[in-house]
Amino acid sequence: MLSYRHSFHAGNFADVLKHIVLVEILEHLTQKDKPFDYIDTHSGAGLYDLYSETATKLGEHQGGISKLKNDKWPELKSYFDAIDECNKDGKLRFYPGSPLIAAQYLRKKDKAWLYELHPKDFNLLKQNTARHRSIKVMNEDSLSNVLGLLPPVSRRGLILIDPSYELKTDYEAVFRLVQQAHSKFATGTYALWYPVVDRQRINQLEKRFIKSGIKNIQRFELGLEPDSVERGMTASGMIVINPPWQLKDKLNQLLPRISKALDAGEGAYFTCDQLVNE
Ligand code: SAM
Numbered sequence: 001m002l003s004y005r006h007s008f009h010a011g012n013f014a015d016v017l018k019h020i021v022l023v024e025i026l027e028h029l030t031q032k033d034k035p036f037d038y039i040d041t042h043s044g045a046g047l048y049d050l051y052s053e054t055a056t057k058l059g060e061h062q063g064g065i066s067k068l069k070n071d072k073w074p075e076l077k078s079y080f081d082a083i084d085e086c087n088k089d090g091k092l093r094f095y096p097g098s099p100l101i102a103a104q105y106l107r108k109k110d111k112a113w114l115y116e117l118h119p120k121d122f123n124l125l126k127q128n129t130a131r132h133r134s135i136k137v138m139n140e141d142s143l144s145n146v147l148g149l150l151p152p153v154s155r156r157g158l159i160l161i162d163p164s165y166e167l168k169t170d171y172e173a174v175f176r177l178v179q180q181a182h183s184k185f186a187t188g189t190y191a192l193w194y195p196v197v198d199r200q201r202i203n204q205l206e207k208r209f210i211k212s213g214i215k216n217i218q219r220f221e222l223g224l225e226p227d228s229v230e231r232g233m234t235a236s237g238m239i240v241i242n243p244p245w246q247l248k249d250k251l252n253q254l255l256p257r258i259s260k261a262l263d264a265g266e267g268a269y270f271t272c273d274q275l276v277n278e
Contacts, residue, residue: 006045006097008057008060013064018098018191020258022102022158024246024247025243027078027244034156035110039146040098040112041163042160043097044121045120046124050095051093067261076254082101098162099129103135106134108134113136114136115138143174147180147184150185155187157185159185162192179212189244190240194238195233197229209275214241218239218240218243219275224259
């Protein structure tokens with residue numbers, strides 16, 4: 001039984017990077033009139049109360065979203081708009097997870113498919129997305145089931161893969177999943193989140209992607225501290241296949257400023273690179 005609950009971590013520095021990338025991809029998909037499918041393989045609860053007992057226990061949002069003041073970031077307007085949509089009085093209390101951010105971009109013709117395995121988070125996800133008719137929530141193991149959705153009827157879409165990496169085998173499993181998914185739907189955009197807890201695992205994951213034969217892969221990573229085996233997650237990143245054309249330039253400009261705004265210490269760094277060419 002998995003024990004990870006995202007409510008302990010919502011709005012932390014890793015969520016900030018992940019959700020900025022998510023918003024950029026969704027904006028790009030909605031620029032065209034054609035419908036698209038959004039698939040979230042690891043959805044979480046969808047919405048988090050930053051004042052809840054779980055969120056306040058670690059207070060991780062204080063080193064993440066709570067450090068960014070929206071009036072200072074015109075280039076992140078869409079990201080802040082997605083958060084404001086969940087806080088009608090203008091004060092930051094609720095932080096939207098990936099499903100509720102995506103829900104804000106869905107037009108009538110678009111569809112979303114959300115997987116969540118944890119029974120409690122699944123129930124919350126169901127409640128939090130109940131008013132969105134084009135969203136289907138599934139209390140299933142995405143690793144064994146998501147391939148059945150591919151390629152989507154729309155032939156356009158984003159697959160967000162955001163595991164908790166509770167099992168060491170998850171690193172290998174998500175790589176295989178992306179590889180198989182890509183062989184069924186090569187034109188889709190894939191965004192895979194990873195934590196830097198043990199650098200060797202990430203180096204291995206990166207090598208796998210480089211050797212995979214999949215083209216057009218970018219990587220974005222934000223580190224608050226240098227690598228360390230003792231300090232838990234010091235950095236996190238996103239591997240994006242078939243990214244929007246402007247994503248890399250935008251993050252190249254944003255990440256140094258975000259790192260500064262998050263008061264990242266000495267040894268902080270960011271990476272924006274093209275792992276595999278188009
Ligand atoms: N994507 C969410 C967001 O950005 O707001 C956060 C997701 S959280 C990091 C990972 C979630 O994946 C957890 O809620 C966990 O219960 C769920 N999970 C883990 N393994 C899964 C699997 N094989 N299939 C579906 N959900 C899974």
